[in-house]
Amino acid sequence: MATEQYLDFSTVLASSVHDMKNSLSMLLNTIEDIAQECDPDACAAAEKLTLLQYEGQRVNNHLIQMLSIYKIENAQYTANMGEHCVADFLEEAALLHEPLLTPKGITIETMCDPDLMGFFDREIVAGVINNVVNNAYRYSKDRIRLSSNVVDEYIVISIEDNGEGYPKSMLGKNTSIFTNDTGQLGSTGLGLYFSSLVANIHKNKEKSGFIRCTNEGIDGGGRFDFYFP
Amino acid sequence: MTIKKLWSLKDKNILIVDDFPTMRSMLRTILLNFGANNIMEARNGEDAIDKMQDVAQEIVLCDYNLGEGKDGQQVLEEAKQRDLLPHSSIFLLTTAENTADMVMGAFENLPDDYIIKPFAKAVLQMRIRKLEEKKDGLKAISKAIARKEFQKALMLCDEKINENSKSYFELQKIKGEILMKLSSYDEAKTVYNTVLEQRDIPWACKGLGLIHYHLAQYDEAKQVFSGLKEKNKNYLPAYDWLARVEDKLGNSLESQQLLMQAIKLSPKAILRQKALAEIAFKNGDLDVSEQAYKYTVRHGKNSCFKHPSDYGGLAKVYLKKSVNKDAEKAINNMKKEFQNSSGEAQLQSVVIESVVFKDLGKIKESHAALDKALDLFAADPGSLSSSIAVELAQACFDADKNDQGKELIRHVVRNHHDDANTLAQVQTLFDNQGMQAEGAEIINSTRSEVVAINNDGVELVKQGKLQESIGLFTKAARAMPENIIVNLNAAQSFIIFMQQSGVNEKIMLQTQQYLDRVRAVDAGNSRYKKLMLCCQELSKKIA
Numbered sequence: 203m204a205t206e207q208y209l210d211f212s213t214v215l216a217s218s219v220h221d222m223k224n225s226l227s228m229l230l231n232t233i234e235d236i237a238q239e240c241d242p243d244a245c246a247a248a249e250k251l252t253l254l255q256y257e258g259q260r261v262n263n264h265l266i267q268m269l270s271i272y273k274i275e276n277a278q279y280t281a282n283m284g285e286h287c288v289a290d291f292l293e294e295a296a297l298l299h300e301p302l303l304t305p306k307g308i309t310i311e312t313m314c315d316p317d318l319m320g321f322f323d324r325e326i327v328a329g330v331i332n333n334v335v336n337n338a339y340r341y342s343k344d345r346i347r348l349s350s351n352v353v354d355e356y357i358v359i360s361i362e363d364n365g366e367g368y369p370k371s372m373l374g375k376n377t378s379i380f381t382n383d384t385g386q387l388g389s390t391g392l393g394l395y396f397s398s399l400v401a402n403i404h405k406n407k408e409k410s411g412f413i414r415c416t417n418e419g420i421d422g423g424g425r426f427d428f429y430f431p
Numbered sequence: 432m433t434i435k436k437l438w439s440l441k442d443k444n445i446l447i448v449d450d451f452p453t454m455r456s457m458l459r460t461i462l463l464n465f466g467a468n469n470i471m472e473a474r475n476g477e478d479a480i481d482k483m484q485d486v487a488q489e490i491v492l493c494d495y496n497l498g499e500g501k502d503g504q505q506v507l508e509e510a511k512q513r514d515l516l517p518h519s520s521i522f523l524l525t526t527a528e529n530t531a532d533m534v535m536g537a538f539e540n541l542p543d544d545y546i547i548k549p550f551a552k553a554v555l556q557m558r559i560r561k562l563e564e565k566k567d568g569l570k571a572i573s574k575a576i577a578r579k580e581f582q583k584a585l586m587l588c589d590e591k592i593n594e595n596s597k598s599y600f601e602l603q604k605i606k607g608e609i610l611m612k613l614s615s616y617d618e619a620k621t622v623y624n625t626v627l628e629q630r631d632i633p634w635a636c637k638g639l640g641l642i643h644y645h646l647a648q649y650d651e652a653k654q655v656f657s658g659l660k661e662k663n664k665n666y667l668p669a670y671d672w673l674a675r676v677e678d679k680l681g682n683s684l685e686s687q688q689l690l691m692q693a694i695k696l697s698p699k700a701i702l703r704q705k706a707l708a709e710i711a712f713k714n715g716d717l718d719v720s721e722q723a724y725k726y727t728v729r730h731g732k733n734s735c736f737k738h739p740s741d742y743g744g745l746a747k748v749y750l751k752k753s754v755n756k757d758a759e760k761a762i763n764n765m766k767k768e769f770q771n772s773s774g775e776a777q778l779q780s781v782v783i784e785s786v787v788f789k790d791l792g793k794i795k796e797s798h799a800a801l802d803k804a805l806d807l808f809a810a811d812p813g814s815l816s817s818s819i820a821v822e823l824a825q826a827c828f829d830a831d832k833n834d835q836g837k838e839l840i841r842h843v844v845r846n847h848h849d850d851a852n853t854l855a856q857v858q859t860l861f862d863n864q865g866m867q868a869e870g871a872e873i874i875n876s877t878r879s880e881v882v883a884i885n886n887d888g889v890e891l892v893k894q895g896k897l898q899e900s901i902g903l904f905t906k907a908a909r910a911m912p913e914n915i916i917v918n919l920n921a922a923q924s925f926i927i928f929m930q931q932s933g934v935n936e937k938i939m940l941q942t943q944q945y946l947d948r949v950r951a952v953d954a955g956n957s958r959y960k961k962l963m964l965c966c967q968e969l970s971k972k973i974a
Contacts, residue, residue: 227549231549280665285600287561287597290561294554294557297551297554298553298554318597319597319598319599319600406630406631407631
């Protein structure tokens with residue numbers, strides 16, 4: 203049959219995404235090097251460089267997201283559960299984003315019991331956090347807070363900002379919140395879908411992870427909660 | 432926020448391992464920024480092991496993918512095997528995105544942490560800093576373990592667990608490992624079950640399986656390891672242990688299948704390839720065996736796992752396949768590799784040479800090797816393990832050197848006078864020579880000889896002639912290093928001595944060596960367990 207000559211498109215996609223990711227990390231590294239060489243006060247392009255980095259990060263996050271969704275949906279993803287210190291994990295995320303947030307006048311803070319340990323797939327959850335922080339970058343007025351607490355038998359990682367908050371249609375728990383008013387999956391919706399898939403692969407005994415969006419962030423801003431058992 | 436104290440890598444011995452020069456220099460620049468001033472670089476796995484031997488490295492930053500030769504995981508395994516990585520040192524594996532799945536959590540020996548490339552400098556700094564803090568917190572425990580003060584280490588673990596340490600699971604893991612070493616299986620089981628009640632963690636499940644395995648409860652072990660493998664498809668220890676269990680249960684075909692699956696996931700582990708080669712040979716699957724032996728030989732060359740039996744195994748595959756030319760080539764390669772070695776490796780190499788040359792019909796060469804083997808044995812009988820001694824004895828009988836053959840069998844019996852399997856095996860060997868009656872007599876008289884030595888020694892202890900008993904048992908243990916009862920008695924006489932005359936670190940170390948020999952062959956031995964506990968009581972007095 204003629205169709206046998208074609209590869210399954212998802213395979214093509216997965217392998218292209220891989221190549222794109224590699225090129226992109228080269229690109230981002232180079233931008234970072236250039237940014238370091240130029241003094242923000244003296245260099246006229248400094249602001250544009252920050253924008254480049256931000257957009258580059260966004261593309262990178264989307265690619266990670268796409269690849270991970272593909273793998274999870276095809277049962278190719280093996281969660282790599284490890285025990286990690288949650289405070290360290292949040293601090294790392296803050297360190298990563300600080301250089302991009304500072305020029306925009308946004309401060310990022312972390313709040314977490316330094317002894318809190320959790321079992322989670324550090325790399326893929328980092329993907330979730332990066333996504334949400336990148337969004338908050340756009341909507342926050344001037345603050346982003348990463349925090350973590352224990353609620354019942356779950357650890358919850360929260361990302362709050364002091365912007366306008368999520369639109370009403372996105373508020374709530376898990377699956378109902380991915381589509382926008384017109385029934386389409388917006389960019390934020392895709393991000394939330396990814397987050398909930400990732401939360402769901404976190405299981406212990408009978409419990410599975412989930413996500414929740416509210417407007418209980420700083421001064422009524424958006425707040426994203428990632429629960430895992 | 433708390434104020435961070437000044438942190439620096441000043442005066443730390445650091446090793447960077449990467450096959451790309453640009454990556455190495457980039458990492459070096461980053462580390463220099465963190466105050467490092469003692470940095471070494473290695474460009475491949477062999478180089479890395481050499482540099483770890485030269486200098487005790489405190490931090491090793493090693494890439495997973497190192498091109499040809501060893502990968503980062505193998506560097507870690509070899510370093511652990513050779514004792515180049517003390518508990519206090521940090522091994523951090525760097526990996527590219529596309530190999531990350533394989534690197535994380537799949538192996539028996541895990542790095543202290545891994546980090547995915549490309550990474551931000553700040554993240555690397557933080558990881559190293561946090562690992563140092565963690566190691567610092569466990570320092571007292573690592574120290575106790577290194578000194579074999581296991582009871583003390585267990586006590587320290589419990590103290591920390593009761594303080595609600597954030598390293599709770601890590602501490603339970605260490606506790607489990609120590610209890611396993613002491614053969615305290617009931618307590619180890621409690622530790623693992625406590626952990627599993629809270630969470631399905633692969634190492635805890637593996638621990639339960641191991642307990643069954645050591646207690647020869649193979650059906651239960653099978654159940655545990657199968658469940659572990661089902662839930663964690665990438666967790667290689669589950670495959671390796673299940674393969675061993677299946678072999679014990681007589682299912683050598685299943686065992687081979689499991690090893691092949693594991694090798695598909697991770698082809699570079701030399702010991703796994705060797706296990707596959709052996710089981711496939713047993714199953715008559717010569718092609719698989721040949722391929723696995725070839726891999727073992729080729730990749731074992733620059734590793735601590737290199738062994739003459741790999742070449743011998745390959746030669747035997749070729750003999751079975753009637754490709755004599757290749758069998759001879761394998762033997763010649765072995766001679767080249769081991770001509771400058773010493774002790775058991777050299778002796779075994781010569782024995783294999785003799786056996787294979789005989790099968791090749793090269794009688795002159797076979798006899799020359801046999802004579803050399805007998806000379807080596809005469810010079811240092813303790814270095815001949817019983818499994819090779821049996822082969823050597825057979826070779827002697829084949830060459831009409833019956834006296835030497837008998838002497839070798841006595842050597843085997845002395846080392847295993849209480850082991851029915853071995854005794855049956857050597858009796859069969861005699862039977863095949865038409866020497867039933869004489870063989871039985873040799874076996875019996877040699878056994879009585881050993882029993883007499885043990886009785887004499889015990890009698891000396893009863894009479895309070897402790898020094899004489901120690902003299903007798905240490906001599907016996909030197910001549911029969913594999914004999915369980917002799918080693919136990921030697922250890923016990925030393926323990927009584929220390930109980931009476933005070934603890935001495937040197938004697939303690941020797942006692943441990945006798946006990947380690949017992950553990951290596953019979954971890955579930957009840958006398959071993961009792962004597963280990965006595966040692967622990969005594970070691971408290973050293974501290």
